[in-house]
Amino acid sequence: MSLRIVVTVKYVPDATGDRHFADDLTVDRDDVDGLLSELDEYAVEQALQISENSDDDVEITVLTVGPEDAKDALRKALSMGADKAIHVEDDDLHGTDAIGTSLVLAKAVEKAGYDLVISGMASTDGVMGVVPALLAERLGVPQVTLLSEVSVEDGTVKGRRDGDAASEQLEASLPAVVSVTDQSGEARYPSFKGIMAAKKKPVQSWDLSDLDLEAEEVGLEGAYTTVDSATERPARTAGTIVKDEGEGGKQLAAFLAERKFV
Amino acid sequence: MAEVLVYVDHVDGAVRKPTLELLTLARRIGEPVAVALGAGAADTAAALAEHGAVKVLTHEAAEYADYLVVPKVDALQAAHEAVSPAAVLVPSSAEGKEVAARLALRLGSGVITDAVDLEAGDEGPVATQSVFAAAYTTKSRVSKGTPVITVKPNSVAVEAAPAAGAVEALSVSFSEQATGTKVTGRTPRESTGRPELTEAAIVVSGGRGVNGAENFAVIEALADSLGAAVGASRAAVDAGWYPHTNQVGQTGKSVSPQLYIASGISGAIQHRAGMQTSKTIVAVNKDAEAPIFDLVDYGVVGDLFDVVPQLTEEIKARKG
Numbered sequence: 027m028s029l030r031i032v033v034t035v036k037y038v039p040d041a042t043g044d045r046h047f048a049d050d051l052t053v054d055r056d057d058v059d060g061l062l063s064e065l066d067e068y069a070v071e072q073a074l075q076i077s078e079n080s081d082d083d084v085e086i087t088v089l090t091v092g093p094e095d096a097k098d099a100l101r102k103a104l105s106m107g108a109d110k111a112i113h114v115e116d117d118d119l120h121g122t123d124a125i126g127t128s129l130v131l132a133k134a135v136e137k138a139g140y141d142l143v144i145s146g147m148a149s150t151d152g153v154m155g156v157v158p159a160l161l162a163e164r165l166g167v168p169q170v171t172l173l174s175e176v177s178v179e180d181g182t183v184k185g186r187r188d189g190d191a192a193s194e195q196l197e198a199s200l201p202a203v204v205s206v207t208d209q210s211g212e213a214r215y216p217s218f219k220g221i222m223a224a225k226k227k228p229v230q231s232w233d234l235s236d237l238d239l240e241a242e243e244v245g246l247e248g249a250y251t252t253v254d255s256a257t258e259r260p261a262r263t264a265g266t267i268v269k270d271e272g273e274g275g276k277q278l279a280a281f282l283a284e285r286k287f288v
Numbered sequence: 289m290a291e292v293l294v295y296v297d298h299v300d301g302a303v304r305k306p307t308l309e310l311l312t313l314a315r316r317i318g319e320p321v322a323v324a325l326g327a328g329a330a331d332t333a334a335a336l337a338e339h340g341a342v343k344v345l346t347h348e349a350a351e352y353a354d355y356l357v358v359p360k361v362d363a364l365q366a367a368h369e370a371v372s373p374a375a376v377l378v379p380s381s382a383e384g385k386e387v388a389a390r391l392a393l394r395l396g397s398g399v400i401t402d403a404v405d406l407e408a409g410d411e412g413p414v415a416t417q418s419v420f421a422a423a424y425t426t427k428s429r430v431s432k433g434t435p436v437i438t439v440k441p442n443s444v445a446v447e448a449a450p451a452a453g454a455v456e457a458l459s460v461s462f463s464e465q466a467t468g469t470k471v472t473g474r475t476p477r478e479s480t481g482r483p484e485l486t487e488a489a490i491v492v493s494g495g496r497g498v499n500g501a502e503n504f505a506v507i508e509a510l511a512d513s514l515g516a517a518v519g520a521s522r523a524a525v526d527a528g529w530y531p532h533t534n535q536v537g538q539t540g541k542s543v544s545p546q547l548y549i550a551s552g553i554s555g556a557i558q559h560r561a562g563m564q565t566s567k568t569i570v571a572v573n574k575d576a577e578a579p580i581f582d583l584v585d586y587g588v589v590g591d592l593f594d595v596v597p598q599l600t601e602e603i604k605a606r607k608g
């Protein structure tokens with residue numbers, strides 16, 4: 027038996043950098059360093075663990091939709107231990123929203139061939155957390171999402187989803203789309219050997235025509251949502267800061283009383 | 289007047305507060321029609337009517353509890369067909385966002401998640417969002433299909449506005465995908481008796497500076513003196529001092545209370561992402577250089593083990 031896992035990874039602007047919008051109100055990707063979204067490292071990690079715990083032949087493909095530099099994200103995932111990579115890149119993709127991204131990912135996943143898709147819980151720039159659900163809807167396969175624990179055995183994926191009101195045990199047959207949270211287990215660091223090996227691993231590039239997609243279906247033009255304005259939040263007006271000289275708690279209480287919280 | 293579908297988040301018929309906020313926002317765009325699913329659905333009607341629901345569409349079936357997400361999408365799609373609404377509003381929980389996204393895809397519509405405000409506009413509802421860890425405020429619209437929008441808790445003050453709230457049975461036929469992901473077990477979260485983190489008016493959080501699970505008693509005592517919910521930074525959660533369900537930040541809960549009190553928390557960007565829209569922010573930290581102080585309305589540079597207990601005592605004394 028073999029198991030084909032596709033891990034979807036996103037290349038995002040560094041959250042600790044100064045992120046802003048470009049003139050067309052898309053995320054500015056030029057002025058800020060990018061990296062593999064930290065939350066997608068957990069997805070790569072779970073794919074590797076499923077592979078290590080399996081008697082089957084497991085092949086892990088990492089897939090990204092993004093600009094030229096997104097190759098860095100693929101390289102990182104390959105150096106962690108994934109087998110090969112697919113980069114969907116096309117100028118017409120600029121400004122694609124979640125609905126459009128899920129379309130491109132679905133086409134690419136189908137073309138690559140898969141038994142299991144593993145995504146992160148959310149991208150660290152958009153933070154929508156909806157692409158995995160959209161992908162499952164498009165592929166017509168079960169969504170087993172937001173798992174803090176995941177395992178695959180005999181064509182069945184099982185996992186634990188810690189929700190607001192309850193912690194749930196989930197189960198579905200493959201093929202399926204899974205997403206994992208940052209509670210699923212620390213992601214490994216690439217080893218030196220891994221980094222060297224990654225240089226020789228295959229990275230395929232696909233554009234829209236490879237996926238039978240038209241430019242109008244994606245990008246800003248194909249977007250289902252329009253951003254009318256983006257304004258920088260005014261800096262919070264500087265607050266009062268006191269040093270505790272034995273009365274700090276009482277001073278704070280007085281402030282809370284003044285603001286009518288007490 | 290156009291109708292607006294509101295997805296009802298309820299526990300056995302008890303409507304959760306974010307849904308009442310949605311009804312308040314829905315009335316700015318049209319007439320709210322609520323959709324309540326699963327066990328106890330009909331019991332939600334009174335609360336929904338009191339807050340402006342002209343109609344309450346209900347459907348009870350075991351599928352809603354036994355399978356993940358998709359049965360709810362099927363039901364909302366059926367409600368959409370029945371009502372042809374001007375918009376669909378869903379609470380911004382993890383599940384709410386997934387339901388909304390799949391619904392939008394089926395309707396050929398766009399989806400906006402995590403709105404913090406909503407108003408009527410010439411070209412449909414305009415949603416305000418807070419992005420990049422609240423460094424930016426954006427206004428956006430859905431430009432294709434029926435707008436599907438999820439709204440964060442604590443985005444608007446709930447207003448009562450009595451309406452008919454007539455209960456009608458919704459007829460739903462489940463799709464083939466509905467039973468794809470089975471819920472084989474469920475462990476309800478134990479109630480602490482404190483307010484729900486995302487719904488609370490006041491949140492009191494502790495971080496690595498709390499330095500141990502047992503020391504969280506200091507944070508809890510302050511929270512209880514204020515009737516507040518307890519939050520924690522990821523560092524405190526990862527150390528095993530407090531449950532993950534209480535984590536505030538990018539990969540935890542996003543909160544927007546009237547008052548947020550951070551103790552022993554440095555204020556990393558991922559933490560700020562989950563609390564920066566709080567109305568009043570207060571911090572206690574022994575490091576005067578901690579970035580959290582850039583956000584505060586009031587900050588105390590000092591040891592939390594001195595400041596917080598004194599604050600708790602003073603609050604109790606003032607409340608008599």
Ligand SMILES: Cc1cc2nc3c(=O)[nH]c(=O)nc-3n(C[C@H](O)[C@H](O)[C@H](O)COP(=O)(O)OP(=O)(O)OC[C@H]3O[C@@H](n4cnc5c(N)ncnc54)[C@H](O)[C@@H]3O)c2cc1C
Binds near residue numbers: 208524562591
């Ligand atoms: C992808 C990703 C997602 C993340 N998601 C989240 C998230 O959802 N939520 C989150 O919180 N973090 C998140 N983080 C982690 C975040 O980057 C920080 O590591 C974390 O917020 C730090 O927690 P802290 O402030 O409690 O700890 P620290 O940064 O270690 O700060 C502890 C503070 O306590 C102060 N202190 C110590 N002792 C005392 C004392 N006795 N009295 C007063 N002050 C004291 C110190 O001066 C210090 O400022 C995420 C990180 C990544 C990469």
Ligand SMILES: Nc1ncnc2c1ncn2[C@@H]1O[C@H](COP(=O)(O)O)[C@@H](O)[C@H]1O
Binds near residue numbers: 065
């Ligand atoms: N452009 C992209 N390329 C590859 N994967 C993506 C992309 N955008 C989102 N994803 C996947 O979908 C998950 C959720 O993203 P989001 O819904 O944007 O928060 C991410 O953790 C990724 O696994």
